[in-house]
Amino acid sequence: MAPILLALGAAAGFATSGIFVRFGSQGIKPSTGTAISLIPSFFLALIPALILDLPVFLDIPMIGIFWIAFLATLNFPLGRLLNYTTIGRIGAARAAPLFSSAPLFSAILAIAVLGERPNPVILLGTIVVVLGTILIVQEGRRYRS
C-alpha cells in the first residue's frame, strides 16, 4: 500500500507543480522561473542524499560528474524550461499529457539507438499515445481560434 500511495503522491506533486507554474508564468519569464524552481528542488533532493548516501556523494568519479552534468543540461535548460514555457503558452491542462508521454520517446530511442525490438504492447501504446496527442493538438488549435 505504501508504494502505491507514494506513487500517487508523486503524480499529485507533478500535477500541482504545473498549476503553480501556470500562475507564475503570468509574471516572470520561464527561464527565470525554471532557475527559481530548481532551488527548492535541489535542497529537497540534497538533504536526504546527504543523510542516506553521503559516502556515495563524496566518491563520485569525474566521469560520473561529467555524465550527470550532461543529464542536467538535458533536463533543466532543455526539459524543465521547455515544459514551463509550454505551460505558459498553452496551459497546464494541455501541456501535462504531452509532457507525460516521455516514456514513449525513451522506448523509441531504445529501439533506434540500442536496437531493442518493440513488442505488440509497446506498439499499441505508441499508437494510442499518438492518437491522444493528435486529439489534444487539434483541440488546442480550435480552442485558440
Added chain:
Amino acid sequence: MAKEIVSDYATPLVAAATALGLGILIMTPIAVSDLPSAVGPSRRHSVMYLFAGIASGAAILSLFFSLDRADVLVVSPIVSTSPLITLILVRVFLHQIERITMPLIIGTVLVVGGTALVVIGDNI
C-alpha cells in the same frame, strides 16, 4: 542514460541532487536578466515558482521512495496518471484562465493509457 549513471556512478538521490545543483549553475546566467523583476514587482510570481519547485522536488522524492519499495511496472502507470490529476486541479483552480473540453479529456485519457502500455510493454 539516467539508468546507466545510477547503476555505474551514483544512487538515484545523489544523481538527482547533483543534477539539480548543476542545473542551478547552468540556468542562473540564462535567468539573470529577469532577476530584478523576479525579486521586485513580480515577487508573487516568483513565490509560485518556488512552490512549483517544492512540489516537483517532493514528487521526485516520492517517486524515488516508491520505486525503492515496488516494481516500476506498478509505480510508473500510477505516476503517469499525473495529467488526469492536472485536469482536476485546473478545473478547481484555473477555471477562469483555462477551459477543459471533452476532446482534451479524451486525448489525456488516451495519452495516459498509451504511456502506461508503453511502460508495461518495456518491462515485460
